Amino acid sequence: MINVIGLGYIGLPTALMFASHGVEVVGTDYNKELVDTLNHGHTTFEEDGLDELFAEAVKCGIKFSAEYAKTDMYIVAVATPYDKKSKKIDAGYVVAAVKNVMEVCPKGATVVIESTVSPGTIDRFVRPVIEEKGFVIGEDINIVHAPERIIPGNMVYELRHNSRTIGADDPEIGEKVKNCYASFCQGEIVVTDIRTAEMTKVVENTFRDINIAFANELLKICRSDNMDVYEIIRIANKHPRVNILSPGPGVGGHCISVDPWFLVGDYPSLANLIKQARTINDSMPEFVLNRIHEIMKEKGIKDVKKVGLYGLTYKENVDDTRESPTLQMLECMERHLAFGVRVYDPYVKKDITENQYHDFDEFLNDVDMVVILVGHDEIRNNMDKLKGKIVLDTRNICNPDGVYRL
Ligand code: SAJ
Numbered sequence: 001m002i003n004v005i006g007l008g009y010i011g012l013p014t015a016l017m018f019a020s021h022g023v024e025v026v027g028t029d030y031n032k033e034l035v036d037t038l039n040h041g042h043t044t045f046e047e048d049g050l051d052e053l054f055a056e057a058v059k060c061g062i063k064f065s066a067e068y069a070k071t072d073m074y075i076v077a078v079a080t081p082y083d084k085k086s087k088k089i090d091a092g093y094v095v096a097a098v099k100n101v102m103e104v105c106p107k108g109a110t111v112v113i114e115s116t117v118s119p120g121t122i123d124r125f126v127r128p129v130i131e132e133k134g135f136v137i138g139e140d141i142n143i144v145h146a147p148e149r150i151i152p153g154n155m156v157y158e159l160r161h162n163s164r165t166i167g168a169d170d171p172e173i174g175e176k177v178k179n180c181y182a183s184f185c186q187g188e189i190v191v192t193d194i195r196t197a198e199m200t201k202v203v204e205n206t207f208r209d210i211n212i213a214f215a216n217e218l219l220k221i222c223r224s225d226n227m228d229v230y231e232i233i234r235i236a237n238k239h240p241r242v243n244i245l246s247p248g249p250g251v252g253g254h255c256i257s258v259d260p261w262f263l264v265g266d267y268p269s270l271a272n273l274i275k276q277a278r279t280i281n282d283s284m285p286e287f288v289l290n291r292i293h294e295i296m297k298e299k300g301i302k303d304v305k306k307v308g309l310y311g312l313t314y315k316e317n318v319d320d321t322r323e324s325p326t327l328q329m330l331e332c333m334e335r336h337l338a339f340g341v342r343v344y345d346p347y348v349k350k351d352i353t354e355n356q357y358h359d360f361d362e363f364l365n366d367v368d369m370v371v372i373l374v375g376h377d378e379i380r381n382n383m384d385k386l387k388g389k390i391v392l393d394t395r396n397i398c399n400p401d402g403v404y405r406l
Contacts, residue, residue: 002180003028003069004077005097006037009045009254010114010148011077013155016053020183026069027062042120046319046347049156068104070170073180075146077114080121082258087265089118089299090334091125093331098126100235102133102141102154106346110142112177118262118375119143119199142173145194146181147201152253152318163187167197205259206274211245212256213277216284217273219247219406230396230405236388249373249394250284252314257281257323288394288406289336292371295404299390301368304333308367312345312352316395318349326373327353342367346378364389372397 004015005030019025029035037044043054068074078093093113101111111130113122122145127137135141145167150158164185168174174191181189192200214235222229233244251257260278265270292307301307314324321327326343330353333341340354344363357363360378364370369390372379375397381388385397391403 001026001069001071002073002075003071004075005029005067005101006069006076006078006093006115007034007044007064008033008079009152009155010088010150011075012044012108013037013047013050013053013159014075014077014114014148014151015062016050016057016182017156017159017184017361019057019060020053022060023050023180025057025062026071027064028066028068029064030066032066032084035064038392047155048153053156068100070106072106073112073177074101074105074109074116077111077148079254080117082265083260087261089121089145089262089265089270091117094121095125095129097130102130102135105141107135108218110144110173110177112144112146112148113149116147116205116267117198118202118259118261119195120266121198122194138169140366142168142170143194144168145197146172146177147197148156149201149204152320153315160184161187165200166188166191167194169194202259202262205256205262206277208245209251209256209260209281210273210277212248212251212278215245215247216250216280217243220287223406230400231391236317238370248284248325249406250328251281252318252324252328254322275291285325286332287318288325288371288373288392289329289332291392291404292369295369295390295392299369301390303340304338305342305366306368308344308363309344310344310363310370310371310372310379311376312343312348312356313374313376317347317377318377321345321348321352328371345374346376360385 001024002018004011004027007027015025015027034044037140039043042052068296076094076097078097080092080094083090130137137143147165164181164187166174166178166189171191178189178191219229229247236242260274264275309326312324313319313321313327327386342363343353344357370386371392375392375395380397393403394406
């Protein structure tokens, strides 16, 4: 039996995947409301294929509880935020989960940490919790790090098909855990040590952050001298060894915009390029704001209430708003005391900001200018509705004629 701790964006699909492949699973979360929702037969976020996977897992007998189970394998998939000031990881949730596991687990149990952690976190924070309890690591308790790689929007497919990394002190334990994951994962599963697995995960997201920052810096250079960055990237990418990513309004989500800070926090004098990339990507929401002001001036729009922001999530076709560029922009606007902008996102049903609309047509009726911040399918399939509006397209999804771009 596996006890999956933390039923969020990673823990829930992982628990469902194990369960629907014949493994006995108890999913645990301290949030009782979330556990109740799952026990009443509802998933807690939108994701392609998640409801089907949920139904299958329920049929196979998955259980959800606020209590930890007594079993021989735990998978910890709780959040790992970072301290905004020190840029260091806040391992509090991981530590609390492992402490709770230590209260119930029998000797011989394996504790797998799936949460993304900065290199060295398991040595610094997790091992002491186990040792404090009087357990000898490697004899009484085994510890493994198995970071995930799935991308919101394509999680279910990627859980099955991505390659994975398993970091373990003891290669034999690594192989054992690898075999568990192989119950559903068809990708290659590489076994290595814990420190390497920790670092690899953070490096992957940092690689992407740096490459997005390069695209964003190019955009700024091109904007300053009236060159078409999208055309330049399109042509450059025809080179067999060039693959420039897409510039945009910034980097959101709980991974790429967070993990590089772990390296900056731990190696402040060495992580220079990484820090610069983070700074560039974090500057993009303000860059969009300046662009909005330029266009408002050019078009004679005086009232910010006539401006509508399309999209609140951090990327297209997901309902996740964590660290989203739009929210970063709204914060920035508040600092500039520019209140009143209208906002709409088809995926965000709850009111999370002021002047938020829940109907696309109503939103369009009330604004003269639409700033496309997220390229949801809804807007891609309804471009004709933007006729007559002033459009700033930050995602390069519109036909460029007659629209403004970043
Ligand atoms: N973005 C751009 N330009 C691009 C690509 C992305 O501006 O060319 C922006 C997106 O709009 C979004 C942000 O970057 O705001 C991140 O989106 P994403 O789709 O690139 O990645 P995430 O955060 O959804 O998922 C990432 C993935 N990591 C990598 O691609 C290296 C995923 O595989 C990881 O599992 C996930 O982080 C994680 O949990 O760490």
